[in-house]
Amino acid sequence: MALCWLLVHIFLLSSSSSSAHNDFFTSIGHMTELLSTEKELVSSLKDYITAEESKLQQVKRWADRLDLLSSVALQDPEGFLGHPVNAFKLMKRLNTEWKELESLVLSDMSDAFISNFTIQRQHFPNDDDQTGAAKALTRLLDTYQLDTNTMSTGALPGSSLSHRSALTADDCYDLGKVAYSEADYYHTELWMLQALRQLDEGETSGSVDAVTVLDYLSYSVYQQGALEPALGFTRRLLELDPTHQRAMGNLKYFEFQLDKQKGEEGGRRRETRGRPPDYLPERKKYEQLCRGEGLKMTPRRRSRLFCRYHDNDRHPKYVIGPVKQEDEWDRPRIVRYHDIVSDAEIEKVKELAKPRVANYGVGGQYEPHYDFGRKDEPDAFEELGTGNRIATWLLYMSDVQAGGATVFTDVGAAIWPKKGSAVFWYNLYPSGEGDYRTRHAACPVLVGNKWVSNKWIHERGQEFRRRCGLQETD
Template structure:
């Protein structure tokens, strides 16, 4: 099976017709959103410019008429004794004020609103926002990042600065909460609360955060902390519709557990940092820890003795005529099983052509349901993919031929050339790469 993967870089070709949602699954299509936002900003600036021009005209009108009315009202009969003044008054009331009305009623926002209306049909959906948030949490878990570092934009390997507001953290927590993920709810609600406590200006109240936080820690089994947080919530908002009932329920449950001997604590512990209390709950994937360790570069280490058996070389495909004058760079990555890496197989121009061919065809990557055999999307495969045929371009013909030359295999029984484009936190979890027909 052959795969050609490529990180889609900045491109200005819009391909909305293929898919409307699931932007988070493909960086290639998320880049289009950058240009959409830039277009909207330009449109907004045009609106501001037109609005300022409109107000400037109205201001000039007001200043001119203020001077006129000041003179005319001080001596109305004398003012109208001049026929030119009489004529101009009639003209102003019949014509000029109507023109002013037209200027005032003219809405410079029409162009911006029309543009926004057109573009909104291509905006990301709630599904995209939730998908992007979950992807950020997936990166958080995989690379063992704490919410504070993410909030401050302190991420490894990034070149642009970014930060999350308390409201952003709160929204992250709500998405986790709505998904029944109380572990991440606690992490992000705690971060939102921390930033509010540090004095960040926000519309999010502490009581809103504590409402989610107290119930989530209860769901994680921390009854003592749930009671402590609920009491803080009631102190801030004595009329909160749920807090009183929750506190009564939590305290009754604690009393029952103490009576049954399930807990022996009689005093509340001091609040601790959330990340120091709660461990990430296990999930369905047995290989989760190993899989994520590999992502962090913490895989099995090669011994020095085995490392010495690995080499790099120029490979001519057993004296393949097409590779004699242009051999392929080949490097051993692993000895058993034998894994090699090939360098400079495709030119920059070929890569760009393949990306342009693939982009209109990108669709959410699917998996085959083991029970029904039907192709479906899955949360453990977050990407978009496309399949290219030799009829699409002479470049595909050349690439297929090159793969045959390098591997010594035939493309006649192989799949089509697959292009995979991963989005925010894109992944394909460990899986058996075969299909039950």
Template sequence: MELPCCCLLLLSCLQSLSAHADFFTSTGQMTDLLYTEKDLVTSLKDYIRAEESKLEQIKRWAEKLDSLTVTATQDPEGFLGHPVNAFKLVKRLNTEWGDLESLVLRDTTGGFISNLTIQRQHFPNDEDQTGAAKALIRLQDTYRLDANTISTGNLPDPEHPRGKSNLKYFEFQLEKQKKAAEEEAPKQKEREKRETAEKKKKQKKSKKAFSLIPEREKYEMLCRGEGIKMTPRRQSRLFCRYYDNNRNPSLLLAPVKQQDEWDRPYIVRYLDIISDAEIERIKQLAKPRLRRATISNPITGVLETASYRISKSAWLTEYDDPMIEMINNRIEGVTGLEMDTAEELQVANYGVGGQYEPHFDFGRKDEPDAFKELGTGNRIATCLFYMSDVAAGGATVFPDVGAAVWPQKGTAVFWYNLFASGEGDYSTRHAACPVLVGNKWVSNKWIHERGQEWRRPCGLSESE
């Protein structure tokens, strides 16, 4: 019987260790800590009430004896001359003071300490505190916030609990901007006439200058909403439409709303592609399975955690819930691509300052074994579902081309990682910006090459 007991002890130890697993990397899982703390506060209040009750009894005893001893010590012999008083003195010193001693020594901390000991297994550890502190520094650097701004909660979203006190400031700034715009309007018209001829030259220079900026700076600029802007001519070629994917049977009666986000690489957004009920069900299924997101080491191929990917993820299959199969079929309907060789649906929740720095979804030529175990070829395309709105930050940016796609709950963005020839499209290098305010939930569907031979035929040139 000793061996099973040892095994149980080991399992309990492993469970307690797993409880410390990177709280700071998932805001969704951190919500459990609020309920843990709430339970501890309730337990603490029970302890305080027990202590107050004990002290109240001691106080009444002290007040009673105080008045008694004052009277007795004025005429000790006369007081003890009464046999009842003498008996009561002996009785008090022999038994009642012993009872008081027991009352004073009575431990009321048991319930609270026991609860605290149990809950401490689920507390964040030093790594979590360090990770959260680094996240604040990362947010300061990326969004150019001074220490006072972030410490006092003056963050961009005025509706956020820490930002509501600054609502007047935001209103003042908005009114100030409106007045400035009205005063500037006449001057702007004259300026536009003078700048029309120089506009194209400036755009070319701006694009060239942006391309010379280090990737890290471009990434942070795009996260802040800065960087190059698409020319009006290119913007005029972006449209929104009702899309049935060449009269796909599943879309004939209810075509999806498709919106062009970028032209090169071609990025589209599908609006209202996933319902709130489906989102909540996915989150419900994924939350217990969330684990620290990993990256594949390009040298060893081993999965490992990295400081540049701060999130937790879980994988959901069609066997987990029939709804997952419905979503897979929906992706197949709008993209026209085979889902049988695609990876399972990956659900991700970002933590404090959660981010994923610039990376490729597809395997490059120097990573020939990237998806060898799957046997389904390279990742031909990415479908990214946004399952929450993000109050500030959290954009998906493409540093090489200057594109920024902002989270919008219930939508999905789609792009091809490979050209039709099978060559990688290096302009699809992208990143998830740090979440400044809010909670970011996404899910990914990575679609692979195998099975797409007739759905997306090979091109004749590498860049086709």
């Protein structure tokens, strides 16, 4: 389109010149001026072609890179997106990087591509999606006690080499900025340090430099009460950019505060560096269970757990084909049923569920909760007319390479996903009172894709299947 416009522009210029200056055709002197004009135009045209070829080369490299990435990803979409770095980078790519490509080629794009891109773009992730994915990566760092270098290289526990993807210095910087926007200076420091480390190791970046990263670093550690590191980062920044106004002001301020601190009784100001306080009081225990660091049963308790074939009290179907039942926990009793659903049935459920957003995404979790309605929630299930949730049936429709356990924070139990199996537990005592030991949570998925399906069994209709005890306290 731009080339056509340029040729039209040349034609109009020639036409207007000949009509205004008819003597050009009869005067060699005048025509030599046209030769100079033409030479200048040809030079401009070549510059335009060179610029367009450069654009096309950039677009080609982009297309080749994405073609290769898509080919690998589409061989096993769930496995690929099961790696949290891949999921984050997909969000970032569609929300941020495609915009840069659009700016590069928009003027030369065909109407069909513009139309198609405009239609498809409304389905792309937005800023909130990218921010959510960034927070999920940081949550995985905390829950599974990973360091930023492990996350950045993609070498996560349970991840396959074919699905590994690395974070660039730009990615780490963006993750740090998300934490910074939340005034989470602890995680800002972690991600900015990783970005700086990768830049120091020679990684090239098109959007961020060491000066910018050091600016964030000095402020984030200062906000955590670490004056000496803040001063150190500021000095290094000024070595790279001696004219940086904010850094020059910060240097004087940090030096003054440090001198003042050393002169005060009691020595230096106490640093508050560390993970920010959390709204969830049981966060520490929850994360320990997610890492497999939960309560270990005594041999005596463990000896009371059994595996068995279950025929559902001589039900004809299950006498012929009993189900495999395994005790997972004793108090409260949690039972797993193996091979309870086929792969074909699982795929059908997933097919029906996908249009409704139905599995755990990047870093997906479900925080500690009860399945039953408590006394302060008397109307929790009133609209159903079926009473409280007497029991839970949780079906695992996928294996998970790392993370994704169902944990019971009150008793220390951790149940790990196993495709085709289901776990069952009672939420209520026989008396109808809630069993507060059943408080549970879904741990974030570190690597893999977690699909679950659950069925809540309510009180109505269960009166003769699970009779009330003789005592109110049963």
